[in-house]
Amino acid sequence: xTADSNPALLDTEGPPGPGxxxxxxxxxxxxxxxxxxxxxxxxxxxxAGKLGGAIVSLFAVLVTSFFLFRLIPGDPVKQMTGGKRVSxxxxxxxxxxxxxxxxxxxxxxxxxxxxxSGDFGTSYQFHAPVMEKITEALPATLLLTGTAYVLxxxxxxxxxxxxxxxxxxxxxxxxxxxxxxxxxxxxFWLGLLLIITFAVGIGPIPGMFPTGGLESGxxxxxxxxxxxxxxxxxxVITLVAVGYAQTLLVMRSSLLDxxxxxxxxxxxxKGLRDDLVRRRHAVPNALLxxxxxxxxxxxxxxxxxxxxxxxxxxxxxGGLFYQALSVPDLPLVQGLFFVFSVAVILMNTxxxxxxxxxxxxxxx
Numbered sequence: 060x061t062a063d064s065n066p067a068l069l070d071t072e073g074p075p076g077p078g079x080x081x082x083x084x085x086x087x088x089x090x091x092x093x094x095x096x097x098x099x100x101x102x103x104x105x106x107a108g109k110l111g112g113a114i115v116s117l118f119a120v121l122v123t124s125f126f127l128f129r130l131i132p133g134d135p136v137k138q139m140t141g142g143k144r145v146s147x148x149x150x151x152x153x154x155x156x157x158x159x160x161x162x163x164x165x166x167x168x169x170x171x172x173x174x175x176s177g178d179f180g181t182s183y184q185f186h187a188p189v190m191e192k193i194t195e196a197l198p199a200t201l202l203l204t205g206t207a208y209v210l211x212x213x214x215x216x217x218x219x220x221x222x223x224x225x226x227x228x229x230x231x232x233x234x235x236x237x238x239x240x241x242x243x244x245x246x247f248w249l250g251l252l253l254i255i256t257f258a259v260g261i262g263p264i265p266g267m268f269p270t271g272g273l274e275s276g277x278x279x280x281x282x283x284x285x286x287x288x289x290x291x292x293x294x295v296i297t298l299v300a301v302g303y304a305q306t307l308l309v310m311r312s313s314l315l316d317x318x319x320x321x322x323x324x325x326x327x328x329k330g331l332r333d334d335l336v337r338r339r340h341a342v343p344n345a346l347l348x349x350x351x352x353x354x355x356x357x358x359x360x361x362x363x364x365x366x367x368x369x370x371x372x373x374x375x376x377g378g379l380f381y382q383a384l385s386v387p388d389l390p391l392v393q394g395l396f397f398v399f400s401v402a403v404i405l406m407n408t409x410x411x412x413x414x415x416x417x418x419x420x421x422x423x
Contacts, residue, residue: 117401124397196375239308242304242305294373
């Protein structure tokens with residue numbers, strides 16, 4: 060039997076050696092030092108490097124989340140009094156209660172120890188644990204941004220494929236021009252335009268949607284689901300308009316790079332239909348950069364959309380972050396910033412780890 064017909068021999072650098080007494084019949088198992096072993100070792104080293112980079116990034120986020128937001132002007136203790144006249148002794152007692160009377164570095168080490176144990180402290184304005192407030196607001200953010208993520212990912216890949224395959228035609232020019240325009244538009248400005256046009260009403264267009272919020276209140280059962288969906292229409296359209304444009308442009312550019320490949324010419328020469336060439340050969344290879352973008356965007360699903368949630372008064376993590384900045388509520392701001400950053404770093408790391416499995420050329 061030849062090496063070509065024996066898969067076991069493909070994992071070795073040579074045939075198995077003889078046994079201890081030189082008898083080929085007592086030969087031991089094949090050595091695990093072949094190409095596959097080298098590839099596995101290289102991949103594990105690649106993964107270890109990415110995980111190490113993620114740990115360094117998390118530490119940098121920890122430092123940044125503590126020191127950056129202390130540059131925000133305003134005294135959080137005075138903000139907590141709500142403008143009431145409070146004596147200096149009471150202010151000092153409040154600072155001591157929240158640990159603000161300690162030196163900055165002492166506060167940092169206290170903060171680091173608590174974060175590593177999962178404790179982000181107590182919110183100044185809500186007087187509740189930060190993690191509790193994050194947990195309460197997380198479902199609303201996941202509902203809004205998760206729905207938008209699925210829609211703009213599918214729409215961007217589909218339209219990006221079609222526009223690239225019909226490069227230079229009228230549909231390609233229109234779709235690409237619209238995508239470039241929407242990608243350049245600030246999301247909060249687009250949201251305001253949608254509120255003015257379709258919530259308040261302008262000219263012959265009546266107000267058809269709520270101006271903000273998650274629900275109207277007082278609804279139960281299926282009526283509640285319909286009410287929430289009604290409130291989601293405008294913010295979801297805002298997020299989809301910006302997100303699909305980015306996905307379309309990346310998918311289109313990647314597919315255009317693949318269309319000149321020799322393997323596509325070979326596939327056509329074999330008599331395959333054009334749609335099969337696109338679907339089975341070109342699109343799978345062109346999806347690789349888009350997959351990376353999908354994981355990056357998946358990290359921002361948890362981070363929410365601060366400006367869009369604020370414009371539409373959506374009770375999610377983005378709106379909560381805006382409220383915390385206005386005080387400033389340092390524990391809540393720091394906790395939200397850390398959670399946002401961890402989500403993005405984890406998704407980026409996951410994309411880096413998966414990418415070599417999709418394209419073996421990466422990580423070598």
